Every structure is written in C-alpha cells, then in structure tokens.
Amino acid sequence: MTDPSRSLLAMRTTAPLIQNITNYVAMNIAANVMLAGGASPAMVHAKEEASEFAGLAQGLTVNIGTLDAEWAECMVLAARAAQDHGTPWVLDPVAVGATGMRRALGQRLLALKPTVIRGNASEILALAGADTRGRGADAADGVEAAEQAAHALATQTGGVVAVTGAIDFVTDGTRTARVANGDPIMTRVTALGCALTGVVGAFITSGPIFDSTVAALAYYGLAGEVAAKTTQGPGSFQPAFLDALYAMTGPDLDEGARISTT
Ligand SMILES: Nc1ncnc2c1ncn2[C@@H]1O[C@H](COP(=O)(O)OP(=O)(O)O)[C@@H](O)[C@H]1O
Ligand SMILES: Cc1ncsc1CCOP(=O)(O)O
Ligand SMILES: [Mg+2]
Secondary structure (H helix, E strand, O other), X not given: OOOHHHHHHHHHHHOOXXXXXXXXXXXXXXXXXXXXXXXXXXXXXXXXXXHHHHHHOOEEEEEOOOOXXXXXXXXXXXXXXXXHHOOOEEEEOOOOOOOHHHXXXXXXXXHOOOOEEEEEHHHHHHHOXXXXXXXXXXXXXXXXXXXXXXXXXXXXXXXXXXXXXXXXXXXXXXXXXXXXXXXXXXXXXXXXXXXXXXXHHHHHHHOOHHHHHHHHHHHHHHHHHHHHHOOOOHHHHHHHHHHHHHHOOHHHHHHHOOEEEO
C-alpha cells in the first residue's frame, strides 16, 4: 500500500473531470463534496449525450438511486462507452435488492465490469445474489456479513469492491484492506455514500485502483471524524464536512488514516 496522501495529491493535481449519473437526492451534495476534495464533477445523464461525455471524461460514476427506464438505458450506454474507452468507472448499487427493476439493471451493469463497486453491506450482498435484510437505501447488515459477497463480485468483474460501514472493507479478489475511519453521524445525512462514490471515481483516475480506493475511503472517513468533533448533529455536520474535505492536507491524511491490509 502506498501512502494515502499520494493518491489525494495526485487527484488534486489533475482535478479530474468526472461524469456522474447519480440520483436526484445526491446531485448537489455529491458535486459539492467532489469540488471540496479537488475534483471537477459534471452531472450528465441525458441519453443523447451520456455516452459521448463518457468518452471525454476522465472517470464515470453510475448510481441507480432514483431510477426510471430512460435513466437505466443511459447508465448502460455510458458504462459501455467508458468500457470501450478504457475509462475507469464506479458503480453505486443503491437499494439494488429492493425491486426487480433494480436487480435486473444491477446485473446488466455488472456485466460491463465496473472498475470499482462501492456500496453498503446490504447492497453488496444483494448485488451478489445473497440474502440481505436491507430494503431501501440504508444498510441493514454489518460489513463483515458482506465480505464473501464482495470477494465473489471482485472475482466476477476483475475489479475492486468497497463495502462501506463502521469499518470499510475493500478487496480486489486477492488483496483486502480495512479502513476504520468515519463517524456514525455520516449515516444521518442523506447521500453521503453517493458522494463518496464520486470521490472514489476521482481518486481512481490517477493511481492504482486498489490503493486509490482505499485512500479515498480513508480521506472521506477522516474528514467525517474531523467534522463530527466540532458539530452537534446532521445539520451542522454537513458544511463542516465540506470544510474538512477541503482543508485536509497530505500529512493530515497519512497521520489520521486507519488502514490495515492483508
Ligand atoms: N457506523 C459507522 N461508523 C463510522 N463511519 C461510518 C459508519 N457507517 C457508515 N460510515 C461511513 O459513512 C460513509 C458512507 O458510507 P455508508 O453509510 O456505508 O454508505 P451509504 O450511504 O451508501 O449506505 C463512509 O465513509 C463510511 O465509512
Ligand atoms: C434516500 C434516497 N432515495 C433514493 S436515492 C437516495 C439517497 C441515498 O444516498 P446514500 O446511499 O448515500 O445514503
Ligand atoms: Mg448508498
């Protein structure tokens, strides 16, 4: 594992243009989070332009949070374009186990081999076809319960899978890492998982995929810890979190990251 600061500084140096097909709930906070971190987000999802944009962006994220049939098609088109151009792309399978429409789309997107899948434990379990207690967008299973599912998905896609929660778990099918940064208040502000997917999408444009994903999770979780220290609840946490993402230096990250690898 390289120091997480290398990934952060590489990302900030390039300020990568990241196309995000994300949900209505997440659009604003995800764009603000990515800008605070140093990336250049663009929320682009029209069927007529999504694949063209995926050919010019440095990275793509696809989040199935608020679906309709047309959006589903544009997600597939954009992911296919990213695959054709060798552009790294991240899948966020929000509530993928909830309905037949989500399950079917999840399988179509999996077939396009996401570079990284980032979801909570219930979503990773559902995407892998395992039993889950999750129904909506929030996790109802612990991260450990999804480790085997994450491993299976990584092997199936050849990519990296990140399961987030109290202690995040990352695997590429061979290596594993755990990231202990974060604060429980992060589950009480909507779309912070979706915004993290955007940050992962930015980090993986400028370094090795596994190391960059782990670094993105540590950076994000540590910023959450910093913001939680000075705030009283979800309302004040959100602006403090943006400030912490913006202010974090490389040495701050290397000092505060709690990463273990096997
Ligand atoms: N119980 C927890 N303690 C500390 N950090 C957490 C906890 N649950 C989630 N997080 C952090 O919140 C962020 C969003 O993850 P998560 O809540 O799993 O995503 P989602 O919103 O998609 O369900 C991640 O940085 C994760 O590490
Ligand atoms: C509440 C909600 N409903 C559809 S998408 C969405 C946001 C989910 O965000 P996150 O997965 O980051 O909690
Ligand atoms: Mg989520």
